[in-house]
Each structure stands twice: as structure tokens, then as C-alpha cells.
Amino acid sequence: MINAKLTHILDFHHCSRPQPKTSKFEIGLFANLVPYKDGYVGASRCGAIDFNDKINIINYDSKFKYIDNTEITKGEDPRCFLYKDIPHALTWSPKNISSVTYFTYKVINLITKEVVELNIDNVSNEEMHWQKLGKNWMPIVKDDILYFIITLEPDLNILKCNLDSGKCEWVTEYDTEKDNIPVTISRGGTPFLFNKKLESYIGIGHRTYDGNHHSPYLYTISKDFKNVYVGEDLKSKYNAINDPLSIFQDVDGEFYCCIAVLNQASRSSTSGFTSLYKIEFN
Numbered sequence: 001m002i003n004a005k006l007t008h009i010l011d012f013h014h015c016s017r018p019q020p021k022t023s024k025f026e027i028g029l030f031a032n033l034v035p036y037k038d039g040y041v042g043a044s045r046c047g048a049i050d051f052n053d054k055i056n057i058i059n060y061d062s063k064f065k066y067i068d069n070t071e072i073t074k075g076e077d078p079r080c081f082l083y084k085d086i087p088h089a090l091t092w093s094p095k096n097i098s099s100v101t102y103f104t105y106k107v108i109n110l111i112t113k114e115v116v117e118l119n120i121d122n123v124s125n126e127e128m129h130w131q132k133l134g135k136n137w138m139p140i141v142k143d144d145i146l147y148f149i150i151t152l153e154p155d156l157n158i159l160k161c162n163l164d165s166g167k168c169e170w171v172t173e174y175d176t177e178k179d180n181i182p183v184t185i186s187r188g189g190t191p192f193l194f195n196k197k198l199e200s201y202i203g204i205g206h207r208t209y210d211g212n213h214h215s216p217y218l219y220t221i222s223k224d225f226k227n228v229y230v231g232e233d234l235k236s237k238y239n240a241i242n243d244p245l246s247i248f249q250d251v252d253g254e255f256y257c258c259i260a261v262l263n264q265a266s267r268s269s270t271s272g273f274t275s276l277y278k279i280e281f282n
Helices: none
Strands: 004-016 025-036 039-047 054-061 066-074 076-083 086-097 100-109 115-117 138-142 145-151 157-162 167-170 193-195 200-210 213-222 228-233 241-249 255-262 271-281
Touching (some): 004 025, 025 054, 025 066, 025 086, 025 241, 025 271, 039 066, 039 086, 066 100, 200 241
Parallel strands (some): 076 241
Antiparallel strands (some): 004 271, 025 039, 086 100, 100 115, 138 145, 157 167, 200 213
């Protein structure tokens, strides 16, 4: 069993709006960062928390002081990660057709601002809806190849993606006859990073108890992508909605994660911020 502890470091990227449901979060909720050069680059979700929301690229200095943001594309709840040492973000853009929510899955290069739409093998555009593929995917990079873990439990589902073409192929067996990929309350959160000491890829997810209570927890997957460990809840500073979004290592090899914090469901919320935590293992 792997034990982890979250140590709160600081809060940053505070944002608010005057009214729920109608007014906009201008600099965005769900902000998260990864280190790049002498500062941090990341993304946030800007808008009224509806199907018209946009992803903004955000820049912070080395002291977590906000610099600026740039609107880039439609999307929700970005997950930032490093791919070939360049900051990227995974997002999905929803649309509603006949009461069904469909997604366009995207990866954004946060430096070049290129947006790649993903094409999923054996899944047509008409099937790319919430029940079929869900969201909360977990990026993982192994041998310079980008993968997305779609679910950890009850079944492991993994895609391998080529960002030059946007083509994604199933690594695990995919049942085209299934109406959906089942998920439990243990949802994805941060991408995975390899921990040499543990000889596993590690990340922090969110466990959805209800719309106003998400708790962080540790997940790991073995180097061969065959063995998954889903841990117990981790204690965070705030008893609220805690949504882990990015994970990174500093120059000393220490692990950190960005966790977005809201006191109620985002559609009804008027404020939010992001917390930085250190992840310690024992």
C-alpha cells in the first residue's frame, strides 16, 4: 500500500463574479499550472459556466504572481501537463443536441497555441457523448508517447494519441457494443507522473460524493500499465469541492499538485481559487 499526504503551500488565482449562472468568471475557474522556463504556464476556464465557456492560457511568475491570460478555444476544466518538456492542456468542448451532451476532445499546446482535436478509434462523432467516453481523462507520458487513461475503475481504459494527427487508438480492449464506459465515484484528476522511488506513475484524483463535496485521493499505475492502485481520501485544507488538475516536480524532484477549490457546484458559485499542495509519500 502506498501512503501519501497533502501539505498546503499557498492559494492563488482567486476569481469571482457578481452573480451565479449569468455573469462570467473573467480570469477563470479551475486554474492549474506546470513549470516552464523561469515561471509557470497553465490554463483556466472562463465564462458563465455553460456550454459557451472558453479556455484561457495563463502565465505566472516563479513566485506564483499572476502575469496575464489569453483566450484560446472553447472548453471546460483543463488539465495541464508537460509533453516533451512543453506545457499542454487537455480539455473538452461540450454541445447539447436533443438533451444529450456531446464532446469535442482537444489538446492545446500552451506555448504555440496550436489546438488539436482528437479522433478516437472506433468511436464516431455521433458517439462522442458524456455516457460513451466521459471526461476527467488522465494524461500520461511514457517513452515520449502520450496516453490518456479514460477510467481506472471498475475497468482500466487507455488511449494512445498522436498529436500530429490527433488520432487516438485503444491500448486496452474496447467494446464497441457498449453504450458507455462505466465510472465510479473515484474520478480522474491530475495527469500521471513517474515516481522513481515508488517505480509507479502517480496522480491525484477527485472522489465525487455529491455536487458540493469532492475529496482528493491518490491513484497509481504500474510501469507496464497493468496494475492500478486507488487509495483512500487525502486530507486537504478546505472542506469543499476539491478538484485536482495538474501535477509537477520541482528542480529538487519534489511533487506538487494544483487543486481547484469551490464551496459549491461551479454553476452556482460566485468565487473560487486554486491551492498548491506538496505531495509527500511514506
